[in-house]
Amino acid sequence: MSTRGADRVKLAIQSEPPLPTKYPLLYDFEIKLELPAIMRDVCGRWSIDNPERYAFKYADPPPGQPGKFGYISEENRHDLKDGDILRVALSPDIAAQEHFHAMRQAGDPRIRHNAMVEIYRLSKDQTFAMKFINLNGMDALVAMIQTENHVTEQDASQMASMLGAFQELMEHALVSWSTLTQNFVNKLILMIEKSRPLEVVRSPIVAKCLSILESILLSSSDLSESVMQGIQLDDIIRFMQSPSQEVQQYALALINTMLLKAKDKQSFFKQLQEKRYGKLIQQHVYGKYINKSVPREIAHELYAYQTHSLNLVEPTMRQQFDRANPAHEQAIKMLPKRAFPDDYIDDRPRSPSAAEQHWKQLGFFNTDPRLDFNEVPPGVLALFCMIHFAKTKHDAFTHLLFSPSDNQCPFARASISLTKILCSIFKIGEPPSDLAYNFLPMLLWSDNPLEEIFCATIQLLFKTWREMRATEPDYEKVMVVVQKQIVTIVQQGSTLSSFDVFKAKLFELSYKKIISESEEKTQLLDDSVWNSKPVTELRDKLRPEIEGLVKQQRLKQLVEGALFPKISALKKSKRAYFYCRLSPNHKVLHFGDCEENARPTLDALDNKIPVSDIRLEIGRDCPHVKDPRTKGTKGQVQPELGFSVYFEGEQHLDFVTPNESIFAIWTDGLSVLCKDKLISKAATEELDTLLHMDLKLRLLDVENITIPDQPPPIPPNPPNYDFAYKLD
Structure with a gap:
């Protein structure tokens, strides 16, 4: 949505088509003057009769170049800016009638072809689309598509124009x-x-x-x-x-x-x-x-396919172990047979005591292993991941179970925790985002993508366990490190062309490399130090200063600005963008149309919103999230990625962010501008990380020194002050 500009703009006006006798005009366009009055003035200068047959429209930009398109109407005339180029063309009503009749002519095929090309071009404009549809143009167009052939190259070009016009008309949601x-x-x-x-x-x-x-x-x-x-x-x-x-x-x-x-x-x-x-x-x-690099449109579709294939395990992830389910029972019985084949005769253990020992050696938490799969997620998905590993990587499976170790990692318990971590990292059960395009090539040609990831990461988990010389009390710390290792490698995206490459990169990222990062160091420190009273009081004292730093960082990123898709153009074939950024003095939001990957200057953004007037709405309360026209469509706005800025009453600028990180940055920054607190989970995590780092630096001098819970007592006052000496 645009703000209203000045009362007068300077622009150029041409005839359509350009004629030698109709010289272009440099025109002072009065925003408040009625459009018919301006058209009469322009037609009078060019000696054009019947000005009511004409309307202003934006001049077509050069091929491949960005630019405005469509007719000027009372609704959008306030979007005119200095330097715009307009053309005097047939009005939408007249153009729709002429092209409608031309496309139905049975004579010269070139007339029909040219009419379809023009209809395709003009159908992007909603005013023309409405006039054309009111003439039953859509019914005629559909009938032509159903009956026309495309034998010759000209026929093929005409059919492409008809299909394109149909798409453009349907985009306006009028039919x-x-x-x-x-x-x-x-x-x-x-x-x-x-x-x-x-x-x-x-x-x-x-x-x-x-x-x-x-x-x-x-x-x-x-x-x-x-x-x-x-x-x-x-x-x-x-x-x-x-x-x-x-x-x-x-x-x-x-x-x-x-x-x-x-x-x-x-x-x-x-x-x-x-x-x-x-x-x-x-x-x-x-x-x-x-x-x-893979084109963004292709990358998005590959990402969507990856998401759909990973989500196939969602029903299993949400299902507890069912004793009445033969597949579940068969899987739980297969696991010890794969680990201890010599102890089984005709699918039965040699003795009940042997079976109990097998469950213990496999690392189950409960005496009845079926109870270990009651937590959802990961449910019985963890069991099937373990079976897949035992069947397809049997040597590695037995190596993990029987390699000599003083403190063996519990395989079953670790597998269940790891499966839950993988479900979180890959967001199993969540639909694909319309704006995401990051994919892992190795997952695209795998028949069992999540199970294959499990096979690589369970071996990493055991490797990290050994490197940390972990014991039972260290279990959660090991899981923190393993999750960080997996996330770090997954973020490398398109470089992961195969599971062998994925596994090699995982194994290169050792435990020592992970804990060298200050954030992970603080997670592994003794909780008793961080929770002691003196450190807690110091943390509370430092928090306002650190919170101020996070707020400054958020505002700095708003000053840098970001690119957002227009809500009306979320379909990839119609992608359009606007850029928004905050002025350096933090008093005005600037925004305007731009091309993908562009980064316009502040002066190039014509629209302005005073910060003092804004109000922030997030998620399901936003108008573009609640809009029924986006429900059930590919362009549906995900509530967790949408927000709106209200200004001048009920006018609003709607945003959709490509990921949670940018959503957090902008909602935090706008909240700060509205004098509210930081609201995102990411801001809380950054604040905690910076506090930990600051505290760590301040506590270096007391390393290996026990910090008392209470301050030392203040000694009583001395009986006299004779020891004092005053210098003259």
């Missing part, structure tokens, strides 16, 4: 997806089936068909089932080999949505495995970018 018919869906599927992956001429058609089918799956409950049943999975997977990045992107997106909507996700994922989907991604998608 419900439920109004589409089965015949329309069948036509889209037929165009996909008849296209070949390497057919570059028809790549725009294929990409748009894939994108529209994805939207139908997300937005139409009536037609989603027919899409799922009508599409042949082979027809989509083969587009992984397409040379077109756009086709690959939308093929990935469609498969991700099909996986999201599948009633039996396990069965659908198994079909993908049987068709070597992961290997095709490795060879033809990720393989194209070995020596360069």
Whole structure:
């Protein structure tokens, strides 16, 4: 949302199309003057009759360059800025009528083709879209898509324009997806089936068909089932080999949505495995970018697929051990057989005492090991991870159990804790974020991604246990270190091309490297020192100063600014951004439109909000989070990543952050500007870390000295002060 600018702006006005007799005007555009009056003045200068047939619109920017688009209306005229270039063009009403009639002509095919190109271009504007739809233009467009062929190259270009216009019109949410018919869906599927992956001429058609089918799956409950049943999975997977990045992107997106909507996700994922989907991604998608960065749109779809595949273990993670479940019973009985095969005859232990000893040696906490899997998460997922490790890495499994050690790490207990840590790190059960794009390549072509991660990290856990010379009381400290090791390596993202690389990097990050960081040192210090009364009082005394440092850091990052997606353009095919930053004097928020990866200066951001007027809303109370138009869509705003800044009454600027870190920075900074406290968990953690570091430095001089709980007593006053000596 923009703030109102000055009452007059200086801009250029051209004719459309540019004519030699109509010289461009440098015009003082009065914001408060009615648009028809300004149009009459401009048309009078150019001797143009019937000014009511015309309207102002932004001049098209150069190809590939950012710029404003659309007609000027009473609603958006206050967004005009000095230096804007406008054109006098046919009004949306007249343009919609002329192009509507032209696209239905049965004569010259070039007229129809040019009309469709213009409709595609103008449909991005909501005013034109509304006029065109009111003429039953959408019905006519859908009918043409269903009946037209695309044999020649010109036919293919016209079909691409029709599909593009359809997408643009649907973006305005003026027509419900439920109004589409089965015949329309069948036509889209037929165009996909008849296209070949390497057919570059028809790549725009294929990409748009894939994108529209994805939207139908997300937005139409009536037609989603027919899409799922009508599409042949082979027809989509083969587009992984397409040379077109756009086709690959939308093929990935469609498969991700099909996986999201599948009633039996396990069965659908198994079909993908049987068709070597992961290997095709490795060879033809990720393989194209070995020596360069993966485009963000592709990276997002790979991240989404990774999230969906990891989330397949969510039902197991949320399930306790069920004695009536044969799979659970079979798994719990298989574990000791894998560890002690010589002690079993016909799947039974030689003696009851041997079975009890086996459970103890395996490191279970309870006498009945089934009770160890009652905690959810990780539930019985931990059991199946242990079985996978024992079956696929049997030598490593037996090595961990039987390697000589004075204080052996309890395998079962450690496995359960580790599985819970992995579920937290990889956010099992959470849907993919619309703005995230970080993925681990090794997970994309693995049939059992979480289980394979477990196999590498359980070996790391035992290695760290030995390095720390840990005993039973050190168990939680070991888990803290192991979690830090895993998180550190996982953050390396795209460098983890295989599980062998992942394991090697894990083993390189030793326990000593981890504890060299001050944060981990403080976590491993004796709690009795930090909880003593003198240290607690010192911490309370230092807290306001450290809290001030955290607040300054938050405000400094707001001054640097950040890029945010526009809420109305969350779909990746329509991605648009604005940049927001705080003025150095902390009195004004500046924001304005910009391109991705841009970092505009303060002067380039035209819109301003006085800090004294702002009010912060977070999460589910934000209007863009509550907006029903985003519910159930791919662009749905996650409450934990959204916030809004209210100003001038009920005007609001809506934000969606790509991750929790940026969300914490901005909500903390805005809270400070609103004279409130730091509110994020990240701020609390940073404050605690800085306090620990400051205390550690201050306590260096009393290292190995016992700090008393009470201050030493003050001695009584002396009987006299004769020992005092006054110097003259």
